[in-house]
Amino acid sequence: MLALSFGLSAALCWSIHDSIARFYADRLGPYRMALLVIVAGAFLLLPIVLWRGLLWQAEGWALGYAAVLGGAYAMALAGLFKAFSLAPVSIVAPTTAGYPALVVVWGLLNGLVPTAAEWAGLVLVLAGAIIVGASGSDEGERKSIAPGQALTTLVAIIAANLGFAAAVVLGQAAAVSMGEVETTFVARLPAALLLLLLLRGDVRRQSTWPSGGALAVVAMATLDVGAMTAVNYAGHFPNKAFAAMGVSAYGGLAVLVAMIVLKERVSKGQWLGIALIVAGIACLGWPKG
Secondary structure, eight states: OHHHHHHHHHHHHHHHHHHHHHHHHHHHOHHHHHHHHHHHHHHHHHHHHHHHOOGGGOOHHHHHHHHHHHHHHHHHHHHHHHHHHHSOHHHHHHHTTTHHHHHHHHHHHTTOOOOHHHHHHHHHHHHHHHHHHHTSOOOTTOOSOOTTOHHHHHHHHHHHHHHHHHHHHHHHHHHHHHOHHHHHHHHHHHHHHHHHHHHHTOTTOOOSOOTTHHHHHHHHHHHHHHHHHHHHHGGGSTTTTHHHHHHTTHHHHHHHHHHHHSOOOOOHHHHHHHHHHHHHHHHHTOOOO
8 A cells, every 4th residue: 555655646746747748848849858857856856865875885786777767767758748749638648548557567477466456456547547538638729649740659659658667667676775766866867868869869859948948847857756756665665566556547636636726627537537546546555354
């Protein structure tokens, strides 16, 4: 249950994070925005890392895991932001909501044995996440995938799913040895390098700076490091793969945040998806007899 709770905390952070990303992805440029979020996050974490002093005691394998995590997370963020810049949320959200299933599959291959209630919870959470994303309305005038960008969007979505799944598995493993904050910080360095390469190769990169862009980047960086640190910290607890299932609730949480703060209407389909997510989380947290 503790791992699931940290996953839910991360979901809340990422639900707000993604709401900002959807608004600024096209204006800042997906790769530039991802790079700035990663770098700003590293600066936010640096004082904590220096104060804790645990990084200097880290084992070599943990540093290696964190470095690979950075590459996977860079691929995930770049893919997600690229998809948001090319396709509406109604397409991107449900197709990127399935990566927790990959984490659970990895857990099953490494000794995770869910109970019947937990199996039901896994199915309900994933189904709810997909329904919430598929039931949303298109934003603004972006009714479909940008012309001629279907293949690019598909590749971006696949990259996001694989990257996030790998990041969860690697981060939880490394955090046990070197600490969750340190793992999140170390991963930022290779991630920034890879995103810088992507940015340099993007012939369409933006040169203008939108109003409110700096505040958006800082807010997203704060939410991102908070979410990733929470997911990494879940690696200290049993059934750590369930943290990813908690994260998959972010779509439903984003809808609720928009309803409360922005007064947006929630469709019947979204309410159904939210109900399934709540039921699934209850099953995952059901006490074992």
